Amino acid sequence: MSWLAICPLEDIPPLGARVVAGPNGDIAVFRTADDRVFALRDQCPHKGGPLSQGIVHGERVTCPLHNWVIDLPSGEATGADSGCTHAFPIRVTDGQVWLDLSGAAGDSADNSGAAPAACREAG
Amino acid sequence: MDTANEKPRLVLIGNGMAGMRTVEELLKLKPDMYDITVFGAEPWGNYNRIMLSPVLASEKTVDEIMLNDDAWYAERGITLHKGKRIERIDRVNRRVIAEDGTEAPYDRLLLATGSDPVMIPVPGHELEGVVAFRDIHDVDAMLGASRAHQHAVVIGGGLLGLEAANGLMRQGMEVTVVHLMDHLMERQLDAEAAGMLRGSLEERGMRFRMAHQTEAILGEDRVTGVRFTDGSEVAADLVVMAVGIRPNTALAASAGLHCERGVVVNDTMQTYDPSIYAVGECVQHRGATYGLVAPLWEQAKVCANHLAEYGIGRYEGSMTSTKLKVTGIDLFSAGDFTGDETTEDLVFKDAARGVYKRLVLKDNRIQGAVLYGDTLDGSWYFQLMRDGTPVADIRENLLFGQAHIGDSGHGDEASRVAAMPDEAEICGCNGVCKGEIVQAISAHKLFTLEDVRAHTKASNSCGSCTGLVESVLATTLGGDYSDAPAKKPVCACTDHSHDEVRAAIARDGLKTMDAVFEALDWKTPNGCHVCRPALNYYLLAAWPKDYQDDAQSRFINERAHGNIQKDGTYSVVPRIWGGVTTPAELRAIAEVAERYQVPTVKFTGGQRIDLLGVKKVDLPAMWRDLGDAGFVSGHAYGKALRTVKTCVGSEWCRFGTQDSTGLGIQLERMTWGSWTPHKFKMAVSGCPRNCAEATIKDLGVVCVDSGYELHVGGNGGVKVRATDFLCKVETEAEVLEYAGAFMQFYREDARYLERTAPWIERVGLTRVKERLVDDAENRAALYARFLESQEVAQVDPWAERAAGHAAHEFIPITPVDAAPRQGVSA
Ligand code: SRM
Ligand SMILES: Cc1cc2nc3c(=O)[nH]c(=O)nc-3n(C[C@H](O)[C@H](O)[C@H](O)COP(=O)(O)OP(=O)(O)OC[C@H]3O[C@@H](n4cnc5c(N)ncnc54)[C@H](O)[C@@H]3O)c2cc1C
Ligand code: SF4
Numbered sequence: 001m002s003w004l005a006i007c008p009l010e011d012i013p014p015l016g017a018r019v020v021a022g023p024n025g026d027i028a029v030f031r032t033a034d035d036r037v038f039a040l041r042d043q044c045p046h047k048g049g050p051l052s053q054g055i056v057h058g059e060r061v062t063c064p065l066h067n068w069v070i071d072l073p074s075g076e077a078t079g080a081d082s083g084c085t086h087a088f089p090i091r092v093t094d095g096q097v098w099l100d101l102s103g104a105a106g107d108s109a110d111n112s113g114a115a116p117a118a119c120r121e122a123g
Numbered sequence: 124m125d126t127a128n129e130k131p132r133l134v135l136i137g138n139g140m141a142g143m144r145t146v147e148e149l150l151k152l153k154p155d156m157y158d159i160t161v162f163g164a165e166p167w168g169n170y171n172r173i174m175l176s177p178v179l180a181s182e183k184t185v186d187e188i189m190l191n192d193d194a195w196y197a198e199r200g201i202t203l204h205k206g207k208r209i210e211r212i213d214r215v216n217r218r219v220i221a222e223d224g225t226e227a228p229y230d231r232l233l234l235a236t237g238s239d240p241v242m243i244p245v246p247g248h249e250l251e252g253v254v255a256f257r258d259i260h261d262v263d264a265m266l267g268a269s270r271a272h273q274h275a276v277v278i279g280g281g282l283l284g285l286e287a288a289n290g291l292m293r294q295g296m297e298v299t300v301v302h303l304m305d306h307l308m309e310r311q312l313d314a315e316a317a318g319m320l321r322g323s324l325e326e327r328g329m330r331f332r333m334a335h336q337t338e339a340i341l342g343e344d345r346v347t348g349v350r351f352t353d354g355s356e357v358a359a360d361l362v363v364m365a366v367g368i369r370p371n372t373a374l375a376a377s378a379g380l381h382c383e384r385g386v387v388v389n390d391t392m393q394t395y396d397p398s399i400y401a402v403g404e405c406v407q408h409r410g411a412t413y414g415l416v417a418p419l420w421e422q423a424k425v426c427a428n429h430l431a432e433y434g435i436g437r438y439e440g441s442m443t444s445t446k447l448k449v450t451g452i453d454l455f456s457a458g459d460f461t462g463d464e465t466t467e468d469l470v471f472k473d474a475a476r477g478v479y480k481r482l483v484l485k486d487n488r489i490q491g492a493v494l495y496g497d498t499l500d501g502s503w504y505f506q507l508m509r510d511g512t513p514v515a516d517i518r519e520n521l522l523f524g525q526a527h528i529g530d531s532g533h534g535d536e537a538s539r540v541a542a543m544p545d546e547a548e549i550c551g552c553n554g555v556c557k558g559e560i561v562q563a564i565s566a567h568k569l570f571t572l573e574d575v576r577a578h579t580k581a582s583n584s585c586g587s588c589t590g591l592v593e594s595v596l597a598t599t600l601g602g603d604y605s606d607a608p609a610k611k612p613v614c615a616c617t618d619h620s621h622d623e624v625r626a627a628i629a630r631d632g633l634k635t636m637d638a639v640f641e642a643l644d645w646k647t648p649n650g651c652h653v654c655r656p657a658l659n660y661y662l663l664a665a666w667p668k669d670y671q672d673d674a675q676s677r678f679i680n681e682r683a684h685g686n687i688q689k690d691g692t693y694s695v696v697p698r699i700w701g702g703v704t705t706p707a708e709l710r711a712i713a714e715v716a717e718r719y720q721v722p723t724v725k726f727t728g729g730q731r732i733d734l735l736g737v738k739k740v741d742l743p744a745m746w747r748d749l750g751d752a753g754f755v756s757g758h759a760y761g762k763a764l765r766t767v768k769t770c771v772g773s774e775w776c777r778f779g780t781q782d783s784t785g786l787g788i789q790l791e792r793m794t795w796g797s798w799t800p801h802k803f804k805m806a807v808s809g810c811p812r813n814c815a816e817a818t819i820k821d822l823g824v825v826c827v828d829s830g831y832e833l834h835v836g837g838n839g840g841v842k843v844r845a846t847d848f849l850c851k852v853e854t855e856a857e858v859l860e861y862a863g864a865f866m867q868f869y870r871e872d873a874r875y876l877e878r879t880a881p882w883i884e885r886v887g888l889t890r891v892k893e894r895l896v897d898d899a900e901n902r903a904a905l906y907a908r909f910l911e912s913q914e915v916a917q918v919d920p921w922a923e924r925a926a927g928h929a930a931h932e933f934i935p936i937t938p939v940d941a942a943p944r945q946g947v948s949a
């Protein structure tokens with residue numbers, strides 16, 4: 001794993017998101033009401049809508065294009081929809097947000113993160 | 124308590140529709156809360172009792188009507204005891220005991236024992252060949268008899284009796300229906316409709332003995348005939364008793380629970396023993412018992428909520444409607460149609476087409492409806508009835524149906540649905556065809572519009588096909604389809620309706636979103652994408668100066684002040700007052716478009732210029748440049764004042780009567796920046812030729828020689844609706860006052876996402892006129908409130924953001940590969 005410092009927690013609005021430009025495309029970094037953070041590939045499993053622009057509620061985000069509701073920890077669509085977007089390991093220490101992009105960059109794929117195997121990108 | 128099993132135990136008695144629906148609702152809320160055990164006297168899993176009629180008529184098979192099979196119970200860890208009737212409830216030791224001795228302890232008990240068919244105790248009622256019509260067993264008995272015998276008598280000319288008679292006739296039997304009264308279904312139909320119904324059933328070969336009372340059922344071992352009190356007789360090899368149902372209270376009563384006609388429950392579906400709940404036909408709630416499924420759905424929801432210990436829902440009783448499930452006969456009835464001197468009748472009859480409609484009005488509202496032959500508008504009348512919508516304004520067209528009420532876009536679609544082929548497209552936005560919807564309804568046992576939306580996406584986008592989807596649902600489910608409950612909650616996060624939430628915000632002085640969540644027991648910690656924007660709007664409308672707008676509760680368009688496009692770029696529409704511009708403005712727009720390499724520049728349907736395909740990072744700078752040239756946001760993205768369209772008017776046009784352009788600009792200057800429940804559009808036309816299309820706007824002004832005609836409640840779009848004429852005024856100042864007052868009334872009264880057209884159809888034009896036209900003082904007060912809230916609303920959001928506000932929204936975090944910081948080891 002290689003953790004990269006992204007930004008201080010307060011740079012992400014509560015119940016909001018920021019976009020991080022990753023090596024293979026944008027990554028959406030979300031913050032819940034109780035200050036937990038999650039990172040997903042900024043692409044809805046439906047038609048690629050930018051999830052970072054959605055409304056965050058509980059541990060979920062609603063895609064702005066057609067209202068699919070995506071589970072933040074797993075990147076999976078909820079309800080009757082099915083599909084999944086990649087979830088990246090992310091954490092906060094001392095008010096600083098750290099992101100691990102090793103899964104996305106294509107080097108050492110470390111499966112210890114939160115995302116279920118089905119959602120992981122192949123290299 | 125068993126230490127290996129620490130969950131509280133829930134026992135359900137009665138594996139029928141209400142009980143299992145409650146369990147399903149409970150599993151949705153708290154799947155792991157209880158250890159659940161179900162006892163059912165019948166030897167099957169849970170099935171759809173309503174569909175027994177189609178099974179009897181060979182339109183469906185028993186397999187098709189099963190709702191939950193053994194595997195379903197097993198997968199959810201529910202213990203199912205099929206074919207075990209509970210004989211005793213031991214409330215002291217909290218356990219139930221079945222006939223065969225099986226016992227189960229409970230912490231909570233749910234009674235859903237349904238009802239028993241009434242068997243008239245005439246001599247011979249116990250003979251072989253005398254059956255009721257209640258369960259699969261009865262249907263098997265009838266089908267068996269129909270194969271071996273010829274003559275059937277159905278006692279009871281109500282809903283069930285007629286469905287039984289129809290089914291038996293379809294099985295080739297000769298059927299006589301015996302009825303005590305002189306007209307059929309007297310509790311649901313008036314004499315006229317009942318006569319037509321009888322006529323068409325007779326045409327199919329059904330026979331009737333009206334006003335006949337059964338004295339005895341004849342026969343030695345097996346039934347051979349029926350004798351009536353007038354001495355006449357009729358031959359019968361099968362007698363079906365369908366004279367009514369009686370709530371099954373025996374078990375509850377023997378356990379000492381308070382029962383009257385049914386097991387008495389309070390608004391939380393709790394019996395007199397706080398650990399015992401009851402739902403379905405066996406209960407009596409506020410003095411009423413029910414024999415249809417729609418009320419059971421509502422009861423199940425409330426009961427599940429309390430079992431899950433959320434403790435918020437309340438059941439407040441139901442209004443029911445009836446449909447007859449005899450293929451080829453359309454019949455609908457709802458409410459009270461026994462008119463008296465305080466009521467009025469609206470009647471439509473076309474005997475040749477076999478159509479009869481009667482609406483009973485009281486105090487200008489629908490109190491009862493009977494439809495025969497053409498039931499398309501049944502659910503619409505039912506809705507109007509439940510909402511208590513005043514109908515004076517639509518009275519003259521009411522009987523012709525919803526398609527004739529100021530709505531040229533929808534036509535007569537529902538009737539087309541049944542005839543549509545499977546591959547016909549129903550939802551144009553999501554490309555869903557009829558076959559897919561029918562398939563999903565059967566495969567997933569869907570009952571409601573919401574379910575169909577979730578599973579198929581049909582009508583999930585623009586919503587214009589909602590009516591079609593409802594029709595598909597209705598035709599697929601037959602009589603099983605029950606439309607929305609009396610009260611629609613805002614979303615799944617709450618049981619409160621829009622109106623209740625709004626009232627609470629004002630009444631209890633709730634000024635933050637958290638205060639609303641707290642005071643109204645929201646079920647989710649911070650709502651969802653449906654309720655948060657609505658709450659944000661209600662708070663803003665109630666406290667324009669105190670409430671702090673919550674960006675995270677706004678849809679991205681309103682948060683980023685541009686319309687998001689399919690590729691994640693945005694559009695920029697500067698405000699062009701009244702659609703009038705100058706060469707200098709056009710030049711400025713052209714320069715901005717070039718500077719930011721805007722791929723598409725387009726004139727919009729609203730007389731503005733749209734710059735499409737702008738990258739989000741570029742928005743603030745682009746707005747700054749536009750701002751320097753004098754532009755503000757056009758709010759093309761908001762539930763807000765959009766545009767005021769104008770025509771050239773008296774300044775140039777040879778027909779113009781007034782300065783429509785100038786007036787439009789004044790209106791736009793007064794109203795821009797205001798937030799509304801849905802988008803709000805205006806137009807001013809200089810003469811009745813109406814080139815600005817003022818009569819399909821939320822508020823339209825049509826200038827005439829002597830002044831200004833004001834029109835309200837129109838829109839183009841999905842469901843075109845022409846405006847209603849509000850009134851005529853003489854001066855521009857009056858136009859401004861009426862416009863401001865109208866907008867304010869709409870803002871304070873309409874539900875979030877309800878445009879003026881549906882709002883006016885719901886509350887009635889008369890109400891709008893009363894508040895706005897007849898009551899000058901109220902009009903002035905509304906206008907004053909409008910102007911007051913505009914004081915803080917007319918701040919250009921683009922200028923704010925160009926100056927750095929909410930910068931995080933537009934600037935991505937520095938690319939990590941461009942500026943990697945030192946990693947830490949995990
Ligand atoms: C840009 C424009 C089309 C154009 O290129 O001409 C347009 C574009 C959109 N319209 Fe429209 N409408 C546009 C004029 C109209 C008009 C004509 C008019 O305003 O006179 C109508 C019919 C009049 C009316 O509103 O009653 C119209 C009826 C709709 C409707 C249906 C409204 C209804 O009540 O049924 C929707 C859907 C909605 O709002 O829920 C809609 C929704 C939309 C949305 C916002 C769909 C969306 O959510 O993305 C489109 C945004 C595109 C974008 O990103 O810019 N648009 N739309 C027009 C912008 C007008 C403007 O200058 O601001
Ligand atoms: C033929 C027919 C057609 C109908 N058509 C319509 C229609 O078109 N529209 C409509 O809205 N409604 C219709 N209904 C009514 C609808 O089916 C009922 O309102 C609904 O089924 C009632 O649900 P319930 O759970 O209260 O009772 P039920 O579904 O009857 O379930 C009660 C269950 O409890 C079991 N039980 C009773 N006592 C015990 C005990 N001591 N131990 C264990 N189990 C026990 C019973 O065996 C039964 O299975 C129809 C009913 C019938 C019979
Ligand atoms: S601009 Fe309007 S009509 Fe055109 S595709 Fe978008 S929503 Fe539909």
Ligand code: FES
Nearest residue numbers: 044046047049063
């Ligand atoms: S792209 Fe996300 S819901 Fe369609």
